Amino acid sequence: MHEASIVSGLMAILLDQAAKHAVEHIRRVTVKVGRLRSVEPRALVGCFEMFAEGTVADGAELVVETVPIRGRCEDCGEEFEISGFVFRCSRCQGSRITVISGEELYIDNFET
Template structure:
């Protein structure tokens, strides 16, 4: 379950952020998770609960926004949603660069 290691990285960022402020409690954590991370929202929730135990994040709501995969053609520069796992341009059949869908971002924290 790689979600535990992903959540470990999220909590590193949360802890760095919280040390800069006097926070009593975290109420909500919003993440943006790209489809290519293969992170399952349910497993992320379980990892979040484990990491948040006995911290200011315990009891906070975790909101996971899934980010679809998008690509840009290396030849014609067309941007498009990658709906199949075929990473070629639907217009000219050239190779593509993935421009969205690999991220794991801490979008926001709602705190008290």
């Protein structure tokens, strides 16, 4: 399962950070997930609850913030949000698009 491997990776980072800062209990974790990751937030939350059991994050709330896909046109420099996976410039219709956001996957912060 896609989400399980993601949560397992995030959890390792989270527990490492918690240990470094001598945190005893985590109440809330906010993660940023780019839309290109095709992650289902509900599945992520479910996995998180499972992985958190018995750790300092047991019972913590997972907040998933979805980051939209943004691209930059290599022809005219326009930056725009890509919706519906149409990789075409909204200004000049150019198709040489560099993705500048949407691939995020990290812990933004956590509250204790």
